[in-house]
Amino acid sequence: MKRVALLGATGSIGRQAIEIVEAHPELELCAAASGSTPLDDVDAPLKEVGGDLTGLLERAQPDVVLNAVVGFAGIHATLWALEHGVDLALANKESLVAAGELALAARERGRGRILPVDSEHSALFQCLEGREPEQVDTLVLTGSGGPFRGRTRAELEDVTPEQALAHPTWRMGPKITVDSATLANKGLEVIEAHYLFGLPYDRIEVAIQPTSIVHSLVRFRDGASLAHLGYPDMRVPISYALTYPARAATPLPPLDLTSLTLEFSPPDTETFPMLSLARAAGQEGGSAPCVYNAANEVAVAAFLAGRLPFLAIPEVVGETLAAAGTDPARDVDDLVEADRAARELAEGALATA
Numbered sequence: 001m002k003r004v005a006l007l008g009a010t011g012s013i014g015r016q017a018i019e020i021v022e023a024h025p026e027l028e029l030c031a032a033a034s035g036s037t038p039l040d041d042v043d044a045p046l047k048e049v050g051g052d053l054t055g056l057l058e059r060a061q062p063d064v065v066l067n068a069v070v071g072f073a074g075i076h077a078t079l080w081a082l083e084h085g086v087d088l089a090l091a092n093k094e095s096l097v098a099a100g101e102l103a104l105a106a107r108e109r110g111r112g113r114i115l116p117v118d119s120e121h122s123a124l125f126q127c128l129e130g131r132e133p134e135q136v137d138t139l140v141l142t143g144s145g146g147p148f149r150g151r152t153r154a155e156l157e158d159v160t161p162e163q164a165l166a167h168p169t170w171r172m173g174p175k176i177t178v179d180s181a182t183l184a185n186k187g188l189e190v191i192e193a194h195y196l197f198g199l200p201y202d203r204i205e206v207a208i209q210p211t212s213i214v215h216s217l218v219r220f221r222d223g224a225s226l227a228h229l230g231y232p233d234m235r236v237p238i239s240y241a242l243t244y245p246a247r248a249a250t251p252l253p254p255l256d257l258t259s260l261t262l263e264f265s266p267p268d269t270e271t272f273p274m275l276s277l278a279r280a281a282g283q284e285g286g287s288a289p290c291v292y293n294a295a296n297e298v299a300v301a302a303f304l305a306g307r308l309p310f311l312a313i314p315e316v317v318g319e320t321l322a323a324a325g326t327d328p329a330r331d332v333d334d335l336v337e338a339d340r341a342a343r344e345l346a347e348g349a350l351a352t353a
Helices: 012-023 053-060 071-083 093-099 101-110 119-128 174-182 184-197 235-243 274-284 288-304 310-323 332-350
Strands: 002-007 027-034 046-049 064-067 087-090 114-116 136-143 204-208 214-220 225-229
Touching (some): 012 027, 046 053, 064 071, 071 332, 087 235, 093 184, 093 288, 114 119, 114 184, 119 184, 119 214, 174 184, 174 288, 184 288, 274 310, 288 310
Parallel strands (some): 002 064, 027 046, 064 087
């Protein structure tokens, strides 16, 4: 029996994870948490709404932590799992982006294992399994391009939150859906891939694949490429992470190859500069990725609240990166302070955006 602690139980990932757990007798939900939504319909012996996630994990003593918390708030749970040598099914990419080297050091000390839940990183993880690092040439993260793929900046002047939330292929929470529309999500994924797989940024590429059938691919030094294909359904990477290495069955139908048309194109980083800003933050290192993430969270929240135009999101993030200190964080307290200071700067940038 594998004991699962589910953090972010009421979100899109959390609900699908519960479906996976209920379908597999070898999985047991030992704890569940949400930020503010009641957990009355979640069957777990330990439940918490708000509060200290690490305290819940200490009481639950899980075999695997599925961290589906949104944003920087998931960082303490990520570090707890890695320090305690507990498998981390990671859907909270922001915690790895922000913590960076601190998270890798925690993994080294605790021997915790990261099983990525993001569809792109799960795909890369599967394509890379059993391969020596020197065999790898480049990683290619794919993305749908979001709801505004192909539009010009002029066509995005009056974009509304409702339009940004109409993703063409995935059903996700509001923050990640807006990130997909700006390509910030792909930027966060580039930084996450750097920390997960240890490749430099110039060997991590992004390609737009509108139908979200190719979840990512790996190019090898001999000229071969391995790609992971499947329908856009998060139950696959969730199930893979929770049942690893078993690869348990899911209710999805087999992929119908005869119905597929696969097209690829480069991302439009002029219209959607959040991807370039993320890459620059990752290459700068230190706490720059933490600053990028914090400023983006502030800007997206302001956009969803009607306080900020869509096109001003990268302006706020760029201003914050230019103004913030980006020295490396020595510990989690330093990281929390870098996050706080970046949010304060981003709030100031909202006034002029």
